[in-house]
Amino acid sequence: MLTNRQLFLQHVGQTSDQPLMLEIERAEGIYMYDNRGQQYIDLISGVSVNNIGHRHPAVVEAIEKQLEKYMHLMVYGEMVQSPQVKLAKYLSDLLPASLDAIYFVNSGSEAMEGALKLAKRATGRPHIKSFQHAYHGSTHGALSILGDEEMKRAFRPLLPGVEKLEFNNFQSLETIDATTACVVVEPIQAEAGIIEPQNNFLQALRERCNQMGALLIFDEVQTGMGRTGKFFAFEHYGVVPDIMTLAKGLGGGMPIGAFVASKTIMDTLKTNPMLGHITTFGGHPVSCAASLATVKVIHEEHLAEKAHMKGQRIREKLKHPTIHHIRGKGLFLAIELNDNELLKRFMDEAFKEHLIMDWFLFSDTAFRIAPPLIVDNYQIDEIVKKIHTALDRAQTI
Numbered sequence: 001m002l003t004n005r006q007l008f009l010q011h012v013g014q015t016s017d018q019p020l021m022l023e024i025e026r027a028e029g030i031y032m033y034d035n036r037g038q039q040y041i042d043l044i045s046g047v048s049v050n051n052i053g054h055r056h057p058a059v060v061e062a063i064e065k066q067l068e069k070y071m072h073l074m075v076y077g078e079m080v081q082s083p084q085v086k087l088a089k090y091l092s093d094l095l096p097a098s099l100d101a102i103y104f105v106n107s108g109s110e111a112m113e114g115a116l117k118l119a120k121r122a123t124g125r126p127h128i129k130s131f132q133h134a135y136h137g138s139t140h141g142a143l144s145i146l147g148d149e150e151m152k153r154a155f156r157p158l159l160p161g162v163e164k165l166e167f168n169n170f171q172s173l174e175t176i177d178a179t180t181a182c183v184v185v186e187p188i189q190a191e192a193g194i195i196e197p198q199n200n201f202l203q204a205l206r207e208r209c210n211q212m213g214a215l216l217i218f219d220e221v222q223t224g225m226g227r228t229g230k231f232f233a234f235e236h237y238g239v240v241p242d243i244m245t246l247a248k249g250l251g252g253g254m255p256i257g258a259f260v261a262s263k264t265i266m267d268t269l270k271t272n273p274m275l276g277h278i279t280t281f282g283g284h285p286v287s288c289a290a291s292l293a294t295v296k297v298i299h300e301e302h303l304a305e306k307a308h309m310k311g312q313r314i315r316e317k318l319k320h321p322t323i324h325h326i327r328g329k330g331l332f333l334a335i336e337l338n339d340n341e342l343l344k345r346f347m348d349e350a351f352k353e354h355l356i357m358d359w360f361l362f363s364d365t366a367f368r369i370a371p372p373l374i375v376d377n378y379q380i381d382e383i384v385k386k387i388h389t390a391l392d393r394a395q396t397i
């Protein structure tokens with residue numbers, strides 16, 4: 001009989017030759033447990049998803065309660081579903097007044113598809129700008145604005161009218177003009193290796209968009225939900241987008257995404273054509289119930305503020321001769337080693353320490369630290385010790 005691992009390789013669609021192949025039986029808080037009972041620490045939150053940890057009791061309870069009432073009823077937007085309504089109201093109360101209409105979808109990529117369509121529909125303009133080393137998802141539209149040619153080449157032709165800007169390059173903002181429907185940006189670039197905007201770059205971008213009548217879209221799929229020390233990363237910079245995308249941590253482990261705009265902008269999807277964006281499962285009631293519980297935990301337990309303090313603790317404790325510098329905010333950190341071979345050896349050693357780690361799509365000399373925001377000080381000290389051990393070994397091999 002074939003093992004689960006063999007069946008996984010045989011029948012589950014693969015996207016890499018080197019999957020991690022860990023067989024997890026259960027997960028709780030910051031920990032995962034494999035089929036041999038071994039404990040692992042999730043240092044990346046399933047890539048910025050499990051911000052309140054795995055199987056948070058409030059999320060499990062909300063899912064169970066919703067399951068007793070109803071699951072799917074009808075395609076998006078026709079029926080008044082209270083989990084959606086409550087979530088939309090709670091989120092809009094957390095957001096500036098100009099972001100008061102929320103369209104729920106299933107993922108970050110789908111949120112970006114909706115956001116791009118909304119910008120084109122609302123402005124009637126054809127062109128889109130995005131940034132080098134940006135990642136916004138894997139569907140055709142999201143891939144079209146991805147900032148790396150190698151990941152795109154095999155899938156061309158993609159969307160026309162897309163142009164790349166350089167993050168933190170003020171001159172490149174001049175190409176935003178009266179034909180630009182929108183500029184899409186991650187307020188802190190995630191897969192580029194956690195690159196922060198410098199010298200009020202986002203303010204300058206906002207101003208240029210205002211001048212040209214282009215809509216500014218912030219992709220907060222990784223940076224949102226308390227990860228960077230604020231509920232949304234844009235709060236660090238005092239710049240409010242016209243449209244924002246959310247996903248990943250929004251669902252507390254359940255699939256959900258959203259694009260957010262003003263009611264006036266969002267309402268353009270109602271006419272010419274009507275049904276300007278539709279989805280069957282977007283805003284699934286069980287996902288919305290889980291999401292509301294998640295958002296409440298982050299808000300009521302001040303997890304964003306705590307993420308700031310915890311990030312500081314990691315920065316203070318994580319000192320090693322191989323570390324060149326640390327980038328990022330809150331619990332959204334890139335540890336720069338400036339050495340790809342060293343990084344590879346470190347990743348192997350970190351896995352031996354039972355740390356679930358990851359590097360970045362577009363940076364091959366740094367690794368990420370983005371644990372669930374509920375990680376406590378004792379656990380942080382344990383994590384730092386394990387990273388030091390792995391770095392020691394990686395350095396001497």
Ligand SMILES: Cc1ncc(COP(=O)(O)O)c(C=O)c1O
Nearest residue numbers: 107108109135136137221222247
């Ligand atoms: C910044 C950002 N935007 C969008 C996405 C796409 O989200 P999803 O994988 O849910 O489609 C990702 C996924 O990693 C992301 O990091």
